[in-house]
Amino acid sequence: MEKIVLDTNILIEVLKGNREIVRQLEESHLTYAISAISAMELYYGALNKAELLKLQKFISLFEVIELNKSISNIATELIFEYSKSHNLDIPDSLIAATAMENNLKLYTLNIKDFRFIKSLKLFS
DSSP states (O other), X not given: OOEEEEOHHHXXXXXXXXXXXXHHHHHHOOEEEXXXXXXXXXHHTOSSHHHHHHHHHXXXXXXXXXXXXXXXXXXXXXXXXXXXXXXXXXXXXXXXXXXXXXXXXXXXXXXXXXXXXXXXXXXX
């Protein structure tokens, strides 16, 4: 079964109950993983401890791919290559690098933030 990496914005849409995104994920019959960065971004955006606990339960539904030296090196190369020309930020570079290192497609709603990365495969 094919596995893809979900960007933080996809996770946010699921949490908001976006029926179209939820339906697409349910019908695709894929396996989903997330970058540790996405988990951190969700935790950072929590309003209180109760929401943190709900997010922790939600995140446990996914395989969380932890950062490692290879992901860090790829992200650093992406920052060097694209931060000035395309405004690639650190979290997005780490999420892209997570997908690239694991040879997985990235599913995002912000295609413009990633489409210029030649070796990154996007899920559509």
